[in-house]
Amino acid sequence: MGDSILNPMDGAITAPIQRTPDDLSEADPRSYQETENLEMPDGTWVISDDSKFWLYRPDFLCSLLYSRHLLERSSPAHTRQLLAGALTAGGRTHTREGSAVEIRLRSRESYIHRLAGTYQTTHATPEVMRDAAERLRAAGNVRIADHFLHVADEETGHDRLALKDLEALGVRAAEFVRDVRPAGSIALVQLFKGYARSDNPIAVLGYVYVLERMALFQTQAMIDAIEAIIPRGIMATRCLRVHSAVGTDARHVSESIEVISQLDDEDRISIARAVFETAACRTPTDYPGDAAFRDVLSRYEN
């Protein structure tokens, strides 16, 4: 049945229990009350309950067995699995090589290039969230508009962390980030702005979820690995630390899931689709390699 059955995974991206999705169809009324089914734009179905998710790509005939089903009243546990499934499905549309999880940075130069990208995404967040809040407020959605303003406030100043890290590395940061604008980050920011201006700006929560959830893949060991490639005694990992599994922003993911779980199913569908699209957003890297980038960098070094 179908052309691929992937292992069930929970929101923490582990594989606790092996089941096939066959018994998750509408023919099983108990499952139907406990699971959510949502088709992603590439035809992958995310099937989730409150402790794990499955990804399933049925063939044409079997796809008729599946129909969209979201619980009338969701819960943070269900929403966590649905969004983790959408993120994983989006991530699987491109090869692992160069995926957003991959942050194996081998050089000081590649780390500096990455900081330029992080600057772009962190810089955009407060303003875009405030714009989206205004539009939601105008449409009468005061509660979510207030939440967006809360996110904007919490994220304000995080772009400064990237600038400080760059300065610490001897780079004239303001000039550098004005000129060096990594394509992948620019594409993400465009997507984010598009959601904010769309008919349903609530989709920005999907984008925000992906960036913050991906940040949780950055572990203390990864921070240590970066520390090892920058000169001793220099503090240049402020931004990475805040946006890591050990950072102050780590709680933002569960806060966001709590808010999303209280939304109606149409809004949760918009958000889950935005999660998929953000995770699938992939632009070929424009990092030119360490040697070529060292030349670029030399124009901005103190």
Ligand SMILES: [Fe+2]
């Ligand atoms: Fe942040």
Ligand SMILES: [Fe+2]
């Ligand atoms: Fe955050």
